[in-house]
Amino acid sequence: MFRPHPSGSIAGTPNSEPQNVQHVSQQGSQRITGKLLATQGYVVGIEVSGSGARQSVALANLDGEILYRVRRPLDYVPDSETVLKLLDEMLADVTGHERLQDGRILRVGVAVGGLVDSTRGVVRTLYHAHGWDNFPLQDYFAERLDVPCIIDNNANAAALAEVQRGVGSGERVVLYVGLGRGIGGALVVNGKIYHGETCTAGEIGHMLVRDDGPACSCGHHGHLEAVASARAIAGRMIGLSVEYPETVAALQQLTGGRTERLTADQVFRLAASGDRVAQHIIDEVHSYLGIALANIVHVVNPGMIILGGSVAKAGNLLVQPLQERLQHLCLPAAVQSLRVVQGSLGSEANILGAVTLALQDV
Numbered sequence: 001m002f003r004p005h006p007s008g009s010i011a012g013t014p015n016s017e018p019q020n021v022q023h024v025s026q027q028g029s030q031r032i033t034g035k036l037l038a039t040q041g042y043v044v045g046i047e048v049s050g051s052g053a054r055q056s057v058a059l060a061n062l063d064g065e066i067l068y069r070v071r072r073p074l075d076y077v078p079d080s081e082t083v084l085k086l087l088d089e090m091l092a093d094v095t096g097h098e099r100l101q102d103g104r105i106l107r108v109g110v111a112v113g114g115l116v117d118s119t120r121g122v123v124r125t126l127y128h129a130h131g132w133d134n135f136p137l138q139d140y141f142a143e144r145l146d147v148p149c150i151i152d153n154n155a156n157a158a159a160l161a162e163v164q165r166g167v168g169s170g171e172r173v174v175l176y177v178g179l180g181r182g183i184g185g186a187l188v189v190n191g192k193i194y195h196g197e198t199c200t201a202g203e204i205g206h207m208l209v210r211d212d213g214p215a216c217s218c219g220h221h222g223h224l225e226a227v228a229s230a231r232a233i234a235g236r237m238i239g240l241s242v243e244y245p246e247t248v249a250a251l252q253q254l255t256g257g258r259t260e261r262l263t264a265d266q267v268f269r270l271a272a273s274g275d276r277v278a279q280h281i282i283d284e285v286h287s288y289l290g291i292a293l294a295n296i297v298h299v300v301n302p303g304m305i306i307l308g309g310s311v312a313k314a315g316n317l318l319v320q321p322l323q324e325r326l327q328h329l330c331l332p333a334a335v336q337s338l339r340v341v342q343g344s345l346g347s348e349a350n351i352l353g354a355v356t357l358a359l360q361d362v
């Protein structure tokens, strides 16, 4: 079990909260900046996924720069006990005394790949993983590190990072779409995450787009995640290809004979190179994503839609057709200034999101 470092360098007490910094400006007069200097301490960002594929812990300065990071992916779906034990070990490494030369840890932010009640600091559920239902993760880390902790859904965290330090900088109404193994989403309005009444706002992976569609991770059928997530795209490609020898050969070549490693952006590239099976699947992805996003556009009227997650690696093969589809499907006034863009933080968005969460109230 992880405990704060015996030196007490991690532990905080109300009396040792950092104070505003006094600067001597170029003119020589003193002023209070109200902002902490980056040398006054650190924050920790933690990324947790339900699949086990993404566990990472990062130490960052107060400018949000990651100074040190540990990743420990698992190739199986672990239960909560296994993940927490792993995270304890990673935290002990990341918060080692030798790394904390310029102060102590002030906050922890956690980006969780599942349903989170951020108001209560509780994980509602991580689909497919055991032991997370109603887990008080915020208290868990706050007690272990003896500093305040903030937890949120990973799409919300990634969206906040893209708005504060990525491609969404300066935008007023941003819809973030995280197209990974599952599909997450987030709405950031005037720099703040919109959580909704029970913290499920932005769960666009579970929008119904196809009445008779395949089963979703949540148990229902026809949800966007079941037809447009990385897992759905690769799975469908492998399933449909069996009747097409040329496509099977192309898949074998592309994956070095390990088709189970096929990625969604490879399917996009296959489609672009003329493979008919891949084209059919990608047409459907654009079609269902287009339906979901057009519906959202008419409700929230965003200025920017940011596409993140592994599927977004397809770049313009995803972005351009989607932008065109939205222009076609939506009221002209709703899309006249809408831009659909690829996220600029790539696979770092979640962990940078966790760090950004931690910096929210520092």
Ligand SMILES: [Zn+2]
Binding pocket: 205, 206, 216, 217, 218, 219, 220, 223, 225
């Ligand atoms: Zn669902």
